[in-house]
Amino acid sequence: MKTIDFYLDFISPYAYLAFEKLPAALHGCDVAVNYKPVLFAAMLKHHGQLGPAEIATKRDWTYRQVQWLAHSNGLRLDLPAAHPFNALALLRLALATVSEGNPGREACAAIFEHAWQGGQDAADPQRIAELTRRLNPVRDPAGGEVKVALSCNTDDAIRQGIFGVPSLVVDDKVFWGFDSLPMVRAWLQGDPWFEAGAWEAATKIAVGAARRRQ
DSSP states (O other): OEEEEEEEOTTOHHHHHHHHHHHHHTTTOOEEEEEEEOOHHHHHHHHTOOOGGGSHHHHHHHHHHHHHHHHHTTOOOOOOSSSSOOOHHHHHHHHHTSSSSOOOHHHHHHHHHHHHSSSOOTTOHHHHHHHHHHHOOSSOTTSHHHHHHHHHHHHHHHHTTOOSSSEEEETTEEEESGGGHHHHHHHHTTOGGGGTTHHHHGGGOOOOOOOOOO
């Protein structure tokens, strides 16, 4: 059985969509999924990138597209009252639901639903307190162990060259984005495309021009 590391941040609507669609995408595949919360903001900082919601026109497009993707895939998605929101408490809560390692699917599902169903403020302290009571974490979400676990997951993602969420890693291959789910399934099913060299060739394209960073 293969294992997929699913790197996620609850701030991302694409991570939510991929999470919801993942069981169907992996149907019939002999695979286990390890859900790994990461701090997307730290990854953006490391790579010197802006988040999609930090560019005004891209922000508008993102919200339109994710609603369309949800509609076209038969999924529910309600935009939260404010976005981006501070997801740190939600990430720590997920990790606090287990005594060690990473959270299960049920806890992640509850937190994604908190953020992306109902159209409410995902960072509202009262709502987070209610969610915490419902999930009944076995560790203190604000405790040192949980903070270290989140930092380690994020550092692990950065070491692998991961730059966005959702990212799925299997057999040392990184697949990024909601729209990569069919590609992941193809890899798991032994699609011959992967043996033709296109994966490796993509890393050998020369840089023709590069912008100077200000």
